[in-house]
Amino acid sequence: MFNNITIVGVGLIGGSFALAVKDKKIAKNVIGVCNSEHTKQKVLELKLVDEVLPLEQAIKKADLIYVAIPVDATITVMQQIMNLINTQQIVIDAGSTKFALCSVLNNYSNRERFVATHPMWGTEYSGPEAAVHHAFNGRACVICEKEKSNKEAVELVENIYKQLGMHLVYMDAEAHDIHAAYVSHISHITSFALANTVLEKEKEEDAIFELAGGGFESTVRLAKSNPAMWAPIFMQNKENVLDVLNEHISQLRKFKSALEKENIEYLNELMEKANKIKRIIK
Amino acid sequence: MFNNITIVGVGLIGGSFALAVKDKKIAKNVIGVCNSEHTKQKVLELKLVDEVLPLEQAIKKADLIYVAIPVDATITVMQQIMNLINTQQIVIDAGSTKFALCSVLNNYSNRERFVATHPMWGTEYSGPEAAVHHAFNGRACVICEKEKSNKEAVELVENIYKQLGMHLVYMDAEAHDIHAAYVSHISHITSFALANTVLEKEKEEDAIFELAGGGFESTVRLAKSNPAMWAPIFMQNKENVLDVLNEHISQLRKFKSALEKENIEYLNELMEKANKIKRIIK
Numbered sequence: 280m281f282n283n284i285t286i287v288g289v290g291l292i293g294g295s296f297a298l299a300v301k302d303k304k305i306a307k308n309v310i311g312v313c314n315s316e317h318t319k320q321k322v323l324e325l326k327l328v329d330e331v332l333p334l335e336q337a338i339k340k341a342d343l344i345y346v347a348i349p350v351d352a353t354i355t356v357m358q359q360i361m362n363l364i365n366t367q368q369i370v371i372d373a374g375s376t377k378f379a380l381c382s383v384l385n386n387y388s389n390r391e392r393f394v395a396t397h398p399m400w401g402t403e404y405s406g407p408e409a410a411v412h413h414a415f416n417g418r419a420c421v422i423c424e425k426e427k428s429n430k431e432a433v434e435l436v437e438n439i440y441k442q443l444g445m446h447l448v449y450m451d452a453e454a455h456d457i458h459a460a461y462v463s464h465i466s467h468i469t470s471f472a473l474a475n476t477v478l479e480k481e482k483e484e485d486a487i488f489e490l491a492g493g494g495f496e497s498t499v500r501l502a503k504s505n506p507a508m509w510a511p512i513f514m515q516n517k518e519n520v521l522d523v524l525n526e527h528i529s530q531l532r533k534f535k536s537a538l539e540k541e542n543i544e545y546l547n548e549l550m551e552k553a554n555k556i557k558r559i560i561k
Numbered sequence: 562m563f564n565n566i567t568i569v570g571v572g573l574i575g576g577s578f579a580l581a582v583k584d585k586k587i588a589k590n591v592i593g594v595c596n597s598e599h600t601k602q603k604v605l606e607l608k609l610v611d612e613v614l615p616l617e618q619a620i621k622k623a624d625l626i627y628v629a630i631p632v633d634a635t636i637t638v639m640q641q642i643m644n645l646i647n648t649q650q651i652v653i654d655a656g657s658t659k660f661a662l663c664s665v666l667n668n669y670s671n672r673e674r675f676v677a678t679h680p681m682w683g684t685e686y687s688g689p690e691a692a693v694h695h696a697f698n699g700r701a702c703v704i705c706e707k708e709k710s711n712k713e714a715v716e717l718v719e720n721i722y723k724q725l726g727m728h729l730v731y732m733d734a735e736a737h738d739i740h741a742a743y744v745s746h747i748s749h750i751t752s753f754a755l756a757n758t759v760l761e762k763e764k765e766e767d768a769i770f771e772l773a774g775g776g777f778e779s780t781v782r783l784a785k786s787n788p789a790m791w792a793p794i795f796m797q798n799k800e801n802v803l804d805v806l807n808e809h810i811s812q813l814r815k816f817k818s819a820l821e822k823e824n825i826e827y828l829n830e831l832m833e834k835a836n837k838i839k840r841i842i843k
Binding site: 400401418421448458465466470476477493494499520521531547553 | 775814
């Protein structure tokens with residue numbers, strides 16, 4: 280059991296991590312770092328952490344530091360943290376991109392105190408109110424560049440995620456970002472674009488409200504996601520996201536062409552191919 | 562309470578309707594019409610209906626006939642049915658397109674015995690095994706061209722759907738097909754195309770399996786849908802679907818352009834606009 284875990288950014292991920300740490304008795308004391316007085320009040324009110332401290336104090340006091348803020352801010356704040364920690368403290372991040380952060384941290388002499396992780400869980404909601412119990416249970420957690428981190432630090436981090444019910448997957452930061460573009464980032468872009476499609480063309484919003492069934496809701500759900508979180512992810516993973524996005528547009532064009540030509544055979548072929556996703560998603 | 566309700570096509574929709582009719586005691590006897598011996602066995606085994614009869618016998622015996630088969634087959638079968646029914650029987654369809662069917666049935670002297678309906682519920686599964694209890698509860702049901710149907714027939718049909726927990730929405734067939742393109746058909750195309758995008762580019766399927774979180778699953782879920790059901794829907798609603806699909810591709814291109822130009826302001830603007838879908842989808 281840790282004495283003190285500090286969570287920088289007590290929102291959807293950080294807040295859910297804080298709850299899990301308490302639920303699983305992973306730490307005696309959980310410290311939050313918030314970027315506004317409003318969030319601080321919310322976080323304390325929701326009892327997500329035991330106390331909220333300014334960054335520097337919170338880092339000093341921590342055995343383990345968990346950074347769960349937008350990926351652009353992560354790069355800045357993580358560098359501050361690396362300059363503050365001693366040789367016993369461990370720092371983890373939970374960001375959706377890994378290559379940019381890992382590249383920057385490679386220049387730090389104490390790189391081995393950092394463990395790059397990405398717990399593959401999230402919802403379309405954000406902020407402290409979005410934090411939930413048992414969030415990570417049953418999901419995968421990616422650990423990147425394991426070999427660059429201190430062996431004992433990695434083991435401690437692995438144990439935390441295992442206690443949260445996650446199974447671990449290992450890959451390098453570059454591979455992570457490619458996979459993340461496919462299984463997460465593109466889904467968000469299609470969902471945002473689908474929402475805009477409907478909002479653009481469908482002026483009778485009442486009709487959408489009345490008619491939208493489960494199918495529409497599930498494909499458009501992610502369009503409620505927080506731009507402050509997603510813009511930096513898309514920008515940091517630009518090349519991979521563009522690659523997948525181009526492929527997606529070209530796949531949509533195939534449906535367009537099949538329809539325009541009333542080529543029902545081709546249409547069926549495209550859908551039968553898509554059905555193969557059953558092998559992957561139960 | 563009806564004596565006999567005949568359900569033509571005892572799959573996802575027809576089977577769920579059969580279960581609801583029994584659950585709500587809407588009919589004493591439910592007759593199924595199946596297009597294969599295999600389906601007949603399945604339907605009886607699952608106890609979805611009381612008996613399975615050939616089409617003509619099943620129509621003769623029915624007070625009310627519910628047609629829930631692919632929309633291309635509906636046009637053929639519905640015309641057979643219109644030629645078989647007497648002036649007291651009522652026929653409903655549950656199809657996802659309305660304009661083509663209503664246009665054809667306008668030529669029938671007994672058009673008023675037909676009530677055009679579209680219960681806005683479905684899942685990505687199909688066939689008798691996909692039928693579930695309480696399927697339609699809380700969803701909207703569209704009734705089209707109400708004024709062309711016999712008043713008492715409409716009231717009986719409205720009552721059935723209300724007993725199933727649905728709220729009724731009225732529109733003409735053309736408006737229905739436009740709205741359906743927005744709130745249902747485009748979601749299926751984006752989902753099919755997203756599945757193909759991932760299957761095309763991501764050869765390491767294990768990685769998808771390991772990493773795919775809830776977001777990916779929900780946007781790609783509809784890609785498991787049955788091509789035999791969806792190809793005829795897309796074809797019958799071709800013009801509207803193409804219209805929405807073109808808009809969707811153009812919305813995706815905006816994300817592409819924002820990323821290519823690293824225009825984070827525009828990227829944020831696009832996402833903030835998409836967030837407005839919160840007003841519509843809770």
